[in-house]
Amino acid sequence: MLQSFKLFNNCNLVFSRSCSGYVSRTRYLMRLKEDDEACREALKFANVLLYHKLAPLLQKTRSGVCKVASFKTADLKQILEKVGKDKHFINESFLLGCTDKSEPQFSLEVGEVERSALEQECRGTFVDLRKAFFMITPSESALAAKGQALLRWHQTNGFCSATGQPTTRNQSGSFRVCQSSGITYYPKMSPVVIVLVSDGSRCLLARQAMFPPGMYSALSGFCDMGESVEEALHREVAEEVGLEVENLQYSGSQHWPFPQSSFMLACHATVNPNKTQVNIDKAELEDARWFTLEEITTALQNPPRNPREQPPVFWVPPSYAIANQLIREWANQQQLLRSTHRLK
Numbered sequence: 001m002l003q004s005f006k007l008f009n010n011c012n013l014v015f016s017r018s019c020s021g022y023v024s025r026t027r028y029l030m031r032l033k034e035d036d037e038a039c040r041e042a043l044k045f046a047n048v049l050l051y052h053k054l055a056p057l058l059q060k061t062r063s064g065v066c067k068v069a070s071f072k073t074a075d076l077k078q079i080l081e082k083v084g085k086d087k088h089f090i091n092e093s094f095l096l097g098c099t100d101k102s103e104p105q106f107s108l109e110v111g112e113v114e115r116s117a118l119e120q121e122c123r124g125t126f127v128d129l130r131k132a133f134f135m136i137t138p139s140e141s142a143l144a145a146k147g148q149a150l151l152r153w154h155q156t157n158g159f160c161s162a163t164g165q166p167t168t169r170n171q172s173g174s175f176r177v178c179q180s181s182g183i184t185y186y187p188k189m190s191p192v193v194i195v196l197v198s199d200g201s202r203c204l205l206a207r208q209a210m211f212p213p214g215m216y217s218a219l220s221g222f223c224d225m226g227e228s229v230e231e232a233l234h235r236e237v238a239e240e241v242g243l244e245v246e247n248l249q250y251s252g253s254q255h256w257p258f259p260q261s262s263f264m265l266a267c268h269a270t271v272n273p274n275k276t277q278v279n280i281d282k283a284e285l286e287d288a289r290w291f292t293l294e295e296i297t298t299a300l301q302n303p304p305r306n307p308r309e310q311p312p313v314f315w316v317p318p319s320y321a322i323a324n325q326l327i328r329e330w331a332n333q334q335q336l337l338r339s340t341h342r343l344k
């Protein structure tokens with residue numbers, strides 16, 4: 001089981017503790033990653049998540065709650081054959097992980113099929129992942145995101161960048177090799193810093209023109225080659241809003257599947273309350289402004305159901321996004337500060 005401890009306020013930094021089952025599951029997965037034969041065996045009795053053009057298949061439970069659809073291999077083979085897929089097609093799946101009961105999980109891109117016929121057979125709907133984040137739980141979002149990221153990485157790494165020759169995958173999909181050069185390619189993530197800047201009583205959020213209307217998020221940016229997290233944070237804030245930050249505090253990290261798998265490193269930071277004038281880089285950001293605790297609390301309490309249709313005037317990223325975690329932590333800390341102040 002994964003345990004967490006507190007670093008900044010309520011933040012969850014997840015670390016592994018060897019309690020019942022966790023170590024054996026980890027070792028089992030390690031073996032599946034490296035041993036093609038064991039992985040092929042595991043796939044025969046696995047749970048498989050389906051994707052169509054990288055959109056995960058969701059199903060509604062009887063109580064109306066949405067969840068990521070997962071099929072036993074034998075059932076899925078029958079479904080796929082009904083929509084014209086070869087019975088060996090299932091071997092195209094990639095290893096994702098395993099459940100608490102040590103059942104292996106795989107992801108599979110169905111490719112060219114009649115989407116509506118497959119949805120009908122599966123009693124589900126393929127939903128754009130960004131939209132799915134508003135419909136499923138954070139842990140299901142993480143699983144769906146990982147599945148999509150792995151599929152995308154394999155789709156875009158079919159050729160060796162040194163020789164131009166095709167690369168081949170191992171059974172689990174944990175790497176690809178160019179037979180001509182011998183170079184091994186592993187799925188990769190790009191490090192991105194994300195920071196919630198506070199002036200002590202307000203926090204700074206920004207929006208890019210491409211964001212859905214009304215959505216503001218914490219400042220973020222890709223790390224440059226050779227940079228530390230601290231350097232990247234200072235640079236990004238200076239570049240995007242013209243401020244100098246101090247008191248960096250690590251909050252947590254997250255894999256984010258967009259645009260090509262980012263590794264989000266989240267921190268809090270402060271600015272001098274007398275130096276809060278923002279100077280926005282208009283090439284990057286459409287707007288950046290300071291928000292009060294009241295505005296933030298209202299936004300956190302009223303997440304949009306579907307942000308593309310009738311979004312609220314101001315809203316923050318969904319609970320799965322690490323930006324949401326930063327904003328929540330800041331709001332909790334502000335509440336605490338206010339109640340301590342009242343007690344004095």
Ligand SMILES: NC(=O)C1=CN([C@@H]2O[C@H](COP(=O)(O)OP(=O)(O)OC[C@H]3O[C@@H](n4cnc5c(N)ncnc54)[C@H](O)[C@@H]3O)[C@@H](O)[C@H]2O)C=CC1
Pocket residue numbers: 190192194217218219220221222223254256258259262264284317321322323324
């Ligand atoms: N999970 C979360 O809560 C959040 C995730 N994000 C993610 O963080 C990522 C980076 O944030 P931005 O502020 O847009 O970054 P950014 O401020 O560095 O600007 C993006 C630009 O950086 C350049 N760039 C440099 N290295 C790049 C690389 N490895 N991949 C792609 N572009 C690169 C490109 O010109 C790109 O247009 C975004 O993909 C976004 O999806 C952003 C905010 C919240």
Ligand SMILES: [Mg+2]
Pocket residue numbers: 219220221240284
């Ligand atoms: Mg940015």
